[in-house]
Amino acid sequence: MKTCCIFFLYLATILQYCFSVSSSSPLLLPLSHSLSTSKHSHSPLHLLKSSSSRSSERFRRHHHKRQQHQLPLPLSSGSDYLLSLSVGSSSPVSLYLDTGSDLVWFPCRPLTCILCESKPPPSLSSLSSSATTVPCSSPSCSAAHSSLPSSDLCAISNCPLDLIEIGGCNNSSYPCPPFYYAYGDGSLVARLFSDSLSLPPSVSVANFTFGCAHTTLAEPIGVAGFGRGRLSLPAQLASFAPHLGDSFSYCLVSHSFDSERVRRPSPLILGRSLDEEKEKRVDDGDKEKVEFVYTELLDNPKHPYFYSVSLQGISVGKRNIRAPAMLRRVDRNGGGGVVVDSGTTFTMLPAKFYNSVVEEFDSRVGRVHERADLIEPSSGMSPCYYLNQTVRVPALVLHFAGNGSSVALPRRNYFYEFMDGGDGKEEKRKVGCLMLMNGGDESELRGGTGAILGNFQQQGFEVVYDLLNRRVGFAKRKCASYWDTLNQG
Ligand SMILES: *[C@@H]1O[C@H](CO)[C@@H](O)[C@H](O)[C@H]1NC(C)=O
Ligand SMILES: *[C@@H]1O[C@H](CO)[C@@H](O)[C@H](O)[C@H]1NC(C)=O
Ligand SMILES: *[C@@H]1O[C@H](CO)[C@@H](O)[C@H](O)[C@H]1NC(C)=O
Ligand SMILES: *[C@@H]1O[C@H](CO)[C@@H](O)[C@H](O)[C@H]1NC(C)=O
Ligand SMILES: *[C@@H]1O[C@H](CO)[C@@H](O)[C@H](O)[C@H]1NC(C)=O
Numbered sequence: 001m002k003t004c005c006i007f008f009l010y011l012a013t014i015l016q017y018c019f020s021v022s023s024s025s026p027l028l029l030p031l032s033h034s035l036s037t038s039k040h041s042h043s044p045l046h047l048l049k050s051s052s053s054r055s056s057e058r059f060r061r062h063h064h065k066r067q068q069h070q071l072p073l074p075l076s077s078g079s080d081y082l083l084s085l086s087v088g089s090s091s092p093v094s095l096y097l098d099t100g101s102d103l104v105w106f107p108c109r110p111l112t113c114i115l116c117e118s119k120p121p122p123s124l125s126s127l128s129s130s131a132t133t134v135p136c137s138s139p140s141c142s143a144a145h146s147s148l149p150s151s152d153l154c155a156i157s158n159c160p161l162d163l164i165e166i167g168g169c170n171n172s173s174y175p176c177p178p179f180y181y182a183y184g185d186g187s188l189v190a191r192l193f194s195d196s197l198s199l200p201p202s203v204s205v206a207n208f209t210f211g212c213a214h215t216t217l218a219e220p221i222g223v224a225g226f227g228r229g230r231l232s233l234p235a236q237l238a239s240f241a242p243h244l245g246d247s248f249s250y251c252l253v254s255h256s257f258d259s260e261r262v263r264r265p266s267p268l269i270l271g272r273s274l275d276e277e278k279e280k281r282v283d284d285g286d287k288e289k290v291e292f293v294y295t296e297l298l299d300n301p302k303h304p305y306f307y308s309v310s311l312q313g314i315s316v317g318k319r320n321i322r323a324p325a326m327l328r329r330v331d332r333n334g335g336g337g338v339v340v341d342s343g344t345t346f347t348m349l350p351a352k353f354y355n356s357v358v359e360e361f362d363s364r365v366g367r368v369h370e371r372a373d374l375i376e377p378s379s380g381m382s383p384c385y386y387l388n389q390t391v392r393v394p395a396l397v398l399h400f401a402g403n404g405s406s407v408a409l410p411r412r413n414y415f416y417e418f419m420d421g422g423d424g425k426e427e428k429r430k431v432g433c434l435m436l437m438n439g440g441d442e443s444e445l446r447g448g449t450g451a452i453l454g455n456f457q458q459q460g461f462e463v464v465y466d467l468l469n470r471r472v473g474f475a476k477r478k479c480a481s482y483w484d485t486l487n488q489g
Contacts, residue, residue: 026272027203027244028486030265031081031097033255034120034221044418045379047257051345051456052380052437058100059348059439059452080343081252081266081455083224087210088128088195095123095224097250097268098343099465100452102229102305103144105181105190105211106222115218122220127212131195133175137167140209141176143231144192153177179211186219197236199270205240226342226465227305234467237270244271249464250342251479252455256412264480272464274473292464292473293407295400302334306449307465309472310401311338314353316360317394324353326442326450328401338451340463340472346381346454348439353451358383361434364394372431375420384433387417391432398453407474413457 035047042050086092093106107113109126116122134140136154145153151164156177159169176192190211197208209231213222225232226248238245249272255261274292298308311327313320327350330337349357362383369385376382385391393415398407417432435456439445462482464473 027199027270029083029199029268029270030483031083031250031252031268032094032265033253033262034080034082034096035255035257035259036263037082037120044257044416045375045420048379048381048416048433055344055346055348055437055452055454056380056439058344059437059449080345081250082221083268084200085224086198087125087208088130090125090128093123093125093222095222096343097226098223098341099226099307100305100339100341100343101223102225102227102232102235103181103211104208104222104224104231104233105188105213107188107216107220108212108214110214111220112215113218113220114216116216116220119218119220123222125212127193128195131193131212133172134192134194134209135170135172136174136176137169138176140231141192143229144176144179144211186217188213188216188219190214197233203241203244205237208236223343225305228307228467229305232305234270234465238467241271246468247272247274247464247466249462251462251477251482252342252459253479253483254410254412254460256416256459257418261480265483266479267483267486269486272466274464274466290462290475290477292462292475293400293402293405294466294471294473295402295405297470297472298330298337300330300334300337301332302447303449306337307340307472308337308449309340309453311451312399312401314357314399315395315397316357317364319360320399321353321356321360323399324350324442324450326350326445327353333447335445335447336450338453339449340453340458340465342455342458344452344454345456346435346437347457348437348452348454350442350445350450351438351440352442354436354438357436358434361394365391365432368392369432372420372429372433375431375433379433381416381433381435381437384431387430387432391415391417393432407461409457410460410476413459 081097082094083097084092084094095106107122107124109124111122111124113122136157137150141153142148142150154164154169154174157174159174163169178189178191180189190213192209193212194207194209197205226234234245234248248270250268251266253264253266295309300306300308308330310329311323313322326336327338365385369387372384372386375384393411396409396414414435415432416435419428420431421428462475462477
């Protein structure tokens with residue numbers, strides 16, 4: 001028994017050694033869908049309703065002008081992706097992967113979680129003894145406080161003026177003050193700490209900055225921020241190992257809320273190499289021809305952590321509907337653009353544009369199929385149709401800025417079919433809904449993002465965030481078999 005343990009220790013050491021030798025290789029991590037851990041099986045209607053209201057609350061939060069200190073965060077578990085990591089010597093925590101925000105934070109023991117009864121159980125961690133506070137004068141502290149100047153933060157921490165003047169508030173006597181984040185229907189108070197971060201199997205970052213929350217309102221699950229800010233996980237990884245932080249990709253397994261498919265891990269690849277040579281090898285193993293379609297990342301002066309891109313239009317069948325100016329660019333005040341977001345379920349479009357897309361869609365599908373008016377309010381999605389025969393759905397293509405940067409969505413990414421009823425009262429009927437959402441009037445969206453590309457629409461694509469070359473790419477892919485291929489080595 002003992003020999004066996006020693007052998008495994010030895011093996012672990014060798015593996016660790018091997019990893020540090022081949023340190024230019026990417027790091028593969030599994031993302032799990034939050035539905036896969038849910039104990040209840042919900043009806044499609046229930047899932048649609050909770051995901052759609054969550055998506056729109058998060059989208060509206062992007063536009064909360066008076067509360068600019070807030071970050072957009074997932075509101076509840078429903079259809080998002082979880083990443084497991086550990087900080088210090090604590091047990092791993094599962095956090096929402098969120099490309100729409102930049103801080104990594106999690107609930108810490110002891111936790112007071114107000115109004116969390118109906119939520120999933122918290123994934124708690126204790127602070128290790130190795131965790132240290134971050135000084136008020138640190139740029140990370142400013143970043144967590146929405147760029148509030150260090151001098152203000154150090155004054156709050158009671159650092160004497162003479163020390164503020166010479167930048168001397170740089171030790172644990174003057175820690176970064178707690179910060180407050182609020183969103184849709186939840187909020188939290190957290191403090192910044194620094195400790196080692198471990199990502200399985202063997203990557204560790206010595207000096208990783210994160211938030212630890214002892215009090216949250218309606219939010220038991222933390223967030224792994226993958227946005228463009230200095231506190232985000234890729235940004236912090238980049239200063240430790242540039243090749244791992246310069247690009248990342250994920251490939252979300254197509255699930256359509258199917259409990260079997262939702263259990264398959266979705267690959268997250270840190271340090272995704274976009275080198276042609278390697279690309280080919282992966283593709284051969286995969287027996288898939290994979291070509292990325294790229295579009296340029298736009299800078300956003302107001303929301304620097306967003307991955308904003310320019311959308312030129314959407315085709316429905318043969319008709320190309322031009323996107324409003326607001327979606328084609330980001331203005332000087334940080335308004336407009338389309339945010340590529342892993343933390344929102346459904347794509348949200350400004351009302352007028354959304355209505356044009358729906359009108360064109362309905363003129364084809366609605367001619368043949370009865371509108372399911374009753375389903376629409378209870379699912380939050382529209383239009384929905386009763387499908388009494390095989391349904392023909394027009395193709396939907398997103399035209400991003402760039403030469404040939406068009407992405408044809410697989411049908412299941414925008415048209416969801418399910419059985420409704422059959423609970424005894426009424427007969428079961430097959431229903432299909434268009435999976436795009438109305439984000440509200442353009443006038444209300446001014447100053448915030450124009451639209452969000454949600455994770456439901458990203459299923460079955462490898463989405464690469466190429467930070468070095470400032471672009472986002474999409475490649476159609478079978479993500480479940482991609483995971484198997486990558487895992488074989
Ligand atoms: C803190 O700041 C003072 C004054 O600028 C400097 O002398 C000292 O080395 C700094 N200490 C640390 C730990 O950075
Ligand atoms: C922090 O720095 C101040 C001023 O330099 C010093 O008086 C104090 O002892 C330091 N505290 C710690 C815990 O190092
Ligand atoms: C740790 O990181 C923080 C913020 O990123 C930085 O201010 C600090 O100097 C770093 N400390 C060490 C020991 O590297
Ligand atoms: C399907 O429903 C439409 C609209 O109610 C109707 O016109 C059509 O005849 C039905 N088709 C079949 C095959 O039942
Ligand atoms: C777009 O790409 C095609 C093929 O790569 C090329 O022939 C064409 O010149 C490009 N057009 C522009 C405007 O860059």
